[in-house]
Amino acid sequence: MPHVPHTLDADAVRTWSSLAVTALGRARADIDAINVYPVADGDTGTNLLMTAESGARAVAAAFTAPGDGAAAPSLAESARAYAYGALIGARGNSGTILAQLLRGMAEVLDGPPGRPGEQLARALGRAAGSAYEAVAHPVEGTMLTVAAAAARAAATAAGSATEAAAGTPTEGGSETAAGAAPADVARAAYDAARTALDLTTGQLDVLGRAGVVDAGGCGLVAVLGALWQALSGQEPAPEPAPAHPAPVTGEQPAAAAGPCADEGRGGPAYEVVYLLEADDPAVAGLRARLDALGDSLVVVGGDRLWNVHVHVDDPGAAVEAGVEAGRPHRIRITHFGDERLRTRGERVQRAVVAVVPGEGLAGLCGEAGATTVLARPGEPPTPADLLDAVHRAHAREVVLLPNDAELRTIAAGAAEQARAEGVRVALIPTRSAVQGLAALAVHDPDGSFDEDVVAMTAAAGATRYGELAVAEARSFTSAGICQAGDVLGLIDGDIAVIGAELAGTAEAVLARMLGSGGELVTLVLGPEVPDALADRLQAYVRERHLAVDTVTYRGGRYSAPLLIGVE
Incomplete structure (x- = not known):
């Protein structure tokens, strides 16, 4: 459906953010299906869509007038809102990179106004540069490569290739730059991104083996197509559905570790x-x-x-x-x-x-x-x-x-x-x-x-549950009055024991919980609790309940001092 064309302004950002969600929504399943890199977990399209949705919500909120007479957001404000929304809602590797691309664009759009076409080219250049900077070990054949190709083409279309590729403000300008329309710059970026995407299959071994293009790059093409549509009023032709991965047998060789590295089957868990x-x-x-x-x-x-x-x-x-x-x-x-072993899609x-x-x-x-x-x-x-x-x-x-x-x-x-x-x-x-x-x-x-x-x-x-916590203030409880610093023993959500120290309170809680029987005690220790407490409680159970087994785990940061389960 045709859309009203925009110049490079706040309304264009709002329209772009909405169209990007629509484009990624259409492409999500296909992008998920070709996601073999960096981890073959079939969620790149979903992650990009959720990131874009978060960004679009932030832009929409920026346009929600707090009261009568409130001014509409500026180009800079809407671009910052888009980047911020994507940042807080970024999902996965691809969504995180998309958020940084939008942030890079916002940095330029938040600067001194210039010729619109040139400003957009510089924004795309800064976007690509900042994305490379954010990635610890960039690898070519990914959405980074697609972003860089789009930025170079945008710079050429605006007539200031050197400045746009470096992502730095242009000094002066040229006659070509003066005449470059934002829609023309966006179209050049979109076309170059499509070409670069096709080339990713041959740039990265894991993509070549599967016979697919990069999933993140495919999503970025959809986002850039939405940008061109917002600025031109013309809807991009439907992209052909990408080929699904070819079956791959045998162990995958590992590439150099990095955020865009082929982790094969031996990568982190x-x-x-x-x-x-x-x-x-x-x-x-x-x-x-x-x-x-x-x-x-x-x-x-x-x-x-x-x-x-x-x-x-x-x-x-x-x-x-x-x-x-x-x-x-x-x-x-x-x-x-x-x-890692599942077929994409x-x-x-x-x-x-x-x-x-x-x-x-x-x-x-x-x-x-x-x-x-x-x-x-x-x-x-x-x-x-x-x-x-x-x-x-x-x-x-x-x-x-x-x-x-x-x-x-x-x-x-x-x-x-x-x-x-x-x-x-x-x-x-x-x-x-x-x-x-x-x-x-x-x-x-x-x-x-x-x-x-x-x-x-x-x-x-069938599992009774207990928990130990420390009272923060004096208060009345079902077990009596507790003072700040007392150890509270909860059983099935109710305070049952008030004690002065952790070990004794834990034993009292265990005694009550095991009074009605049990076969297995599970202890989950908080980050500050010493292993000696687990040893003491295991000995306590062993001495009084010979037929009851005990298992112990570490809960890690944010867990309660002690969780107890009795089955």
Whole structure:
């Protein structure tokens, strides 16, 4: 459908952001299907779409007048809103890079106004340059390559190739630059991106073996096509559906580690993503530390707000590095599991999504095959966070474990949205992480959905749960009056014991929980709790309940001092 053409202004950014969502929505399934790189997890199209949606929402909010007579946003303000929205909503490697591309453009569009065509060319040049800077180990044949080709073509169309390619302000200008229309510059960038995309198959071995183009680059072509459409009023011709990957047998050779490196089947097991509030010097140190921990490192942002993406084997260490650099939040940890071996575009039959209160538990649940959502104290996940996890699970059937009584309503909302998208979802009302672990222990992905849900629900329901916490203030409880600093022992959500120290209170809680019987005790230790406490509690159970086994795990940062499960 034709659209009204725009000059390079705030309305153009608003139209572009909306058209980009439409274009990526049409292409999402095809892009997911060709996603073999850097990790073959079939979610690049989804990640790009969710990133673009977040950016478009921010632009729309900028146009929502706070009151009568409020001025519409400027070009600079709308571009900053687009970049900010993409930054806070960036998903995956490709979405993170897209957010940085938009940020690079916003930096130029926020500068002194110039000839519109030349300004757009410089914006695209800065976008490509900043994306390369954000990636720890750039590899050609990726969306970076497509972005660079688009920037060069835009610079040529604007008549200032040198300045635009460097992403620096143009001194003076030329007659050609003066006459370049933004729509012509955008068309040149779009055409060059399409050509560059076709060439990626021969630039990267993993793409050549699969016989596909780069998935991230395919998404970027859609975004640039939307930019041209917004500025010209003309709709791009439909892109032919990309060829699906050819079956690949045997082990894949590994390339140099990096955010766009071919990780084959031996790459890191986890994807860790979080927003980080930190100063520039701290982020420089964080980059070095995360680069040593894993690969696929992309750190984008600025002005004390960053989006961090890395693939690692130790997700706790990656989050810990963020804690030392600043304040990480909206932390997402994904276990790749068997995704590396799946044919692109194929959904697994069933997956489990679990909310967990610590990185150690995230790793434990990830090893059991669950897609996890990390919950921090005072920062519960939103329905959008849980829906995002359902998308990452990439399954036809999903079992959702909220692992917190207060998250049941939020989880129910996410489940309804997922069902509306055609995913079969069962919500098991687990009220503690130990109930979630019990459910995961009996999970049978190969059995029938109904039987699996019944077995997991029964296992969770048969698990009593306890928790130790420290009182923050004097208050009245069901166990009496507690003072600030007292250790509180909760059983099934109610305070049952008030003690002066951790070990004695834990033993009192165990005594009550085991008073009604049990076969297995699960202990989840918080980050500051010494291993000696676990040894003491194991000995306590052994001496008093000979037939009861005990297993111990580390919950990691953000977990309670002690979680107890009795089955």
